[in-house]
Amino acid sequence: MAVVTTPATLERALPAMDDAEVLRIRNDFPVLNQTVNGQQLVYLDSGATSQNPLSVIEAEQEFYEQRNAAVHRGAHHLAVEATEAFEDARQTLADFVGAGYEETIWTSNATEGLNLISYALSNATLWAAQGRGDARLKDLALKPGDEIVVTEMEHHANLIPWQELAFRTGAVLRFIPIDDTGSLRLDQARDIVGPRTKVLAFTHASNVLGTINPVRELVALGRSAGALVVLDACQSAPHLALDVKALDVDFAVFSGHKMLAPTGIGVLYGKQEILDILPPFLTGGSMITTVTMERAEYLPAPQRFEAGTQRISQAVALAAAANYLTETGLDRIHRWEGELGQRMVTGLESIAGIRVLGPAAGKERIGLAAFDVEGIHAHDVGQFLDSRGIAVRVGHHCAQPLHRRLGLTATTRASAYLYNTTDDVDRFLDAVSGVRAYFRA
CATH class of the missing domain: 3.40.640.10 (Type I PLP-dependent aspartate aminotransferase-like (Major domain))
Known part of the structure; x- marks a missing residue:
């Protein structure tokens, strides 16, 4: 009997995303192949604006x-x-x-x-x-x-x-x-x-x-x-x-x-x-x-x-x-971003003086993490990370009532997408771990 193939079954047949595939995906995004402040760009601000693959750029140009x-x-x-x-x-x-x-x-x-x-x-x-x-x-x-x-x-x-x-x-x-x-x-x-x-x-x-x-x-x-x-x-x-x-x-x-x-x-x-x-x-x-x-x-x-x-x-x-x-597979993207989100939250929770907002490590979340660094304003955190080539979002993220409910005026937010690797997250975590020492907090 013939097997009917649907988009859902095709996606289930595809392997889970990994760093090797993500590195291939990254080649589709020209803006990511650059250095910032002398270091390879790590873009963790897709929750604000994502980057564009060549196929999208070319579609508009065509x-x-x-x-x-x-x-x-x-x-x-x-x-x-x-x-x-x-x-x-x-x-x-x-x-x-x-x-x-x-x-x-x-x-x-x-x-x-x-x-x-x-x-x-x-x-x-x-x-x-x-x-x-x-x-x-x-x-x-x-x-x-x-x-x-x-x-x-x-x-x-x-x-x-x-x-x-x-x-x-x-x-x-x-x-x-x-x-x-x-x-x-x-x-x-x-x-x-x-x-x-x-x-x-x-x-x-x-x-x-x-x-x-x-x-x-x-x-x-x-x-x-x-x-x-x-x-x-x-x-x-x-x-x-x-x-x-x-x-x-x-x-x-x-x-x-x-x-x-x-x-x-x-x-x-x-x-x-x-x-x-x-x-x-x-x-x-x-x-x-x-x-x-x-x-x-x-x-x-x-x-x-x-x-x-x-x-x-x-x-x-x-x-x-x-x-x-x-074509990449949204279920696969969701699972990969979930892994990156868990990696971010687990790492952030292990750093002294960091308060992570939202579900704790192990709880379901999308691939982003907003956090507060004790004694340091979010804008200073963002500038420090930028000096390391890491792009994140700072501020109240157009959610002032939510920040007020949590007793904060601003936070730093890292948000991943299908073109981010575990190495991106690890570089981010390593940089965050040095923030309080840099500012002598």
């Missing part, structure tokens, strides 16, 4: 060299080819996260995607009050006393848009707290998410703690309350296999620049039945059917939410990045 034109607007050859490349890229990203083609919307980044949802819900509230649009909009409208729930570990991009939505509608913003280990207090979540909850928004994986949140449990809470569920997938889509349909979230967002693609491109996923009735956020050209001097009618999704000239070359490059990750 677009400009061979098919640069405005999409959806011309009948000439270049316009047709540009439109095909743009929409093929949309299908690639839809497949990448298990979404439908019409459910996949281009944004400039995840922040814009979250603001799109927030402002579209504001417009839904206004339209419903004026009897405009689909009658089902009343189910999306917010009113004083309704509640929007986030978590205490959110990036500002998944907090401030909801603060503003609450301000515009009179809703109340609430949050699910964390415990001292960086895990959500699910016992309290069950009391916070309730009949008044209209939106539940949370991160899949924390950009500070490394915590991977229990998405299915949180979605179930949202469903029991009849709330819209919004997933920030910025730190998960680039690192692990994501299936938005299986997770049953209503919306999900992620950014290209964290998953090997250029800056200026992101993706918003939304369930078709919601996008069909949701009012647009930005208005203008390319998202309309009929316009008079008094009013306009809008196209269905995804074009309804893509006003103006789009990020065409960036979308093509993002599709190339998604293909690169798929």
Whole structure:
């Protein structure tokens, strides 16, 4: 009997990633083949912005060299080819996260995607009050006393848009707290998410703690309350296999620049039945059917939410990045980064005067570690590491409330990706072990 081979079985057949393979992968990333302050660069800041493989760089360059034109607007050859490349890229990203083609919307980044949802819900509230649009909009409208729930570990991009939505509608913003280990207090979540909850928004994986949140449990809470569920997938889509349909979230967002693609491109996923009735956020050209001097009618999704000239070359490059990750194997990448993350945390916990945030060694986390060095500001730690050729992130990582909850103003964060080796982590740990002595702390 013939054996049916699927992408999943192919990935299981592939060996686990190791340093030898990673060194081959690194050759695809030109920027990594350089020295910084006289030493080979160790790039551990992919949680902020990842680097680009040659295939992604070349995909964007090829677009400009061979098919640069405005999409959806011309009948000439270049316009047709540009439109095909743009929409093929949309299908690639839809497949990448298990979404439908019409459910996949281009944004400039995840922040814009979250603001799109927030402002579209504001417009839904206004339209419903004026009897405009689909009658089902009343189910999306917010009113004083309704509640929007986030978590205490959110990036500002998944907090401030909801603060503003609450301000515009009179809703109340609430949050699910964390415990001292960086895990959500699910016992309290069950009391916070309730009949008044209209939106539940949370991160899949924390950009500070490394915590991977229990998405299915949180979605179930949202469903029991009849709330819209919004997933920030910025730190998960680039690192692990994501299936938005299986997770049953209503919306999900992620950014290209964290998953090997250029800056200026992101993706918003939304369930078709919601996008069909949701009012647009930005208005203008390319998202309309009929316009008079008094009013306009809008196209269905995804074009309804893509006003103006789009990020065409960036979308093509993002599709190339998604293909690169798929061919490497996201499950393999996730396991390798998990090993690197554990190596970082175990090493950091063994250094005197270091406080590591998030799950302790041996507990599941993504491949990053944020830490505090007793008596030394994070910016000084970052500059010391840079002098050793090691690039890390310093500051509050756009998560001030989380740092405040943990009694800190800033931390140092090292974040690994598929192009990092165990030697990178060991060089990082060796450098960190010398920080306090250097500053005589």
